[in-house]
Amino acid sequence: MDTGLLLNHLITAVLVINDDLELLYTNVATEQLLGVSNNKLLEQSLPDHYQTLGIEAHLLQAAIKDNQGLTVNTVTLVTLDGQQHTVDLTLTPIEHENAQALLELRQVDQQRRIHQQLTQDAQQQAAQYLVRNLAHEIKNPLGGLRGAAQLLSRELKEPELQEFTDLIIEQADRLRNLVDRLLGPQKPTQHSLYNIHEVIHKVLQLVYLTLPDNVTLKQDYDPSIPDIQMDPDQLQQAVLNIVQNAVQALDNAGGTIRIQTRTQHQVTIGTKRHKLVLMLSVIDNGPGINPELMDTLFYPMVTSREQGSGLGLSIAHNFARLHGGRIECDSSPGRTAFTITLPINS
Incomplete structure (x- = not known):
């Protein structure tokens, strides 16, 4: 089976680099992580493709020259477009006539994001449940208040007094609008x-x-x-x-x-x-x-x-x-x- 095909199905960024940090190979996950196409990646050295990486370039170079492995967890990577990622970095020497190494960058902010999203969704659903209950409790007396203001308006003869009932009706409608927005749709509509x-x-x-x-x-x-x-x-x-x-x-x-x-x-x-x-x-x-x-x-x-x-x-x-x-x-x-x-x- 084609090794390149297998590597392109990985979600881990895999790069082959030499001791000058020139890129000799990258998989699809590397393109997605750095936001740069494969052709451009191979034209420049690794440090040219990010703003910051939580490990100095000279430490990577030294490890490759000394034929030493290197593992650093939760490294901050900021790409050229300003996106920030947290990655686990692993450098593995390759037995070759030239000093080369396999560099793996595995995103761990994805797992953290999933956990945060699930927590956030649960918390927001609880908050929305409370808001919906409160909104329903508000709508009933609000409708009665508006109806009473309309009845009172019909009985008033003085126009200047009707201004006050009009104000009550206007504000009741505004509050009902707000409540309706709070409730919002809770089920998928026709797509x-x-x-x-x-x-x-x-x-x-x-x-x-x-x-x-x-x-x-x-x-x-x-x-x-x-x-x-x-x-x-x-x-x-x-x-x-x-x-x-x-x-x-x-x-x-x-x-x-x-x-x-x-x-x-x-x-x-x-x-x-x-x-x-x-x-x-x-x-x-x-x-x-x-x-x-x-x-x-x-x-x-x-x-x-x-x-x-x-x-x-x-x-x-x-x-x-x-x-x-x-x-x-x-x-x-x-x-x-x-x-x-x-x-x-x-």
Whole structure:
């Protein structure tokens, strides 16, 4: 059997390097991890393909020259596009006339991400259960309050007094709207084949209407992504909520928002592994999110803005879940990325 074919089916990045850290071989998992095509990988040395790696290049070179193995766990890898990964690194010498070694980079942030997602989903479902119960309790007296205000309005003769009943009705309707948004859909709706870039296009049409002059939108699409089963209205709302959050984060100082679409192979969502997924990312270069909010970011009513409702990200999370997907956030000063991952049925 073809050895190269077997290596390309591994989820571990496998590289063959020499003591100058030149790449002699890479598998498909290496391309996906570093975000660089195989041809470009082989044109340059290993350090040219990442921003930082939690082990100095000279230590790798020394180990290869001395024909010594090396293992380092939970190493931080930051790729050229700014994505941060945690990997276990293993260097194994190869018996050859030239100093060469087999380098394995195994992502362990995937396992950590799965655990965090399962925990987050369980916690959010509990929070949504409490919110739904509270919402139902609010709707009943709210309907009675609105009805009483309508009856009172009919009995009042003075127009200036009717202004107060109109205000009561208006605020009751506003609260009912909020409650309906809190409840939201809890079951999958009818899905049909739709193109994700058409969804994004509709979102951008809405965003451009109120986009501040100091905020720039950039589009970075993979045009080969096939149509997927979706409710386009739900995904449009999810993406719109995320983009609007990014615009608001940049509103004071300005900046750039990049909307990116990519595919990725062999990705686990929850407990299910998918051969191919869509990854839609909204990336801004704003100040980042308060670390204290990260664990509860997708909970209902959680917000850092005085005028925010705290529902946008919760709704986006729910819509991603109803599509069998997930939403994640990676944030640090200067880079915040929200990524919606959705399965692609091949």
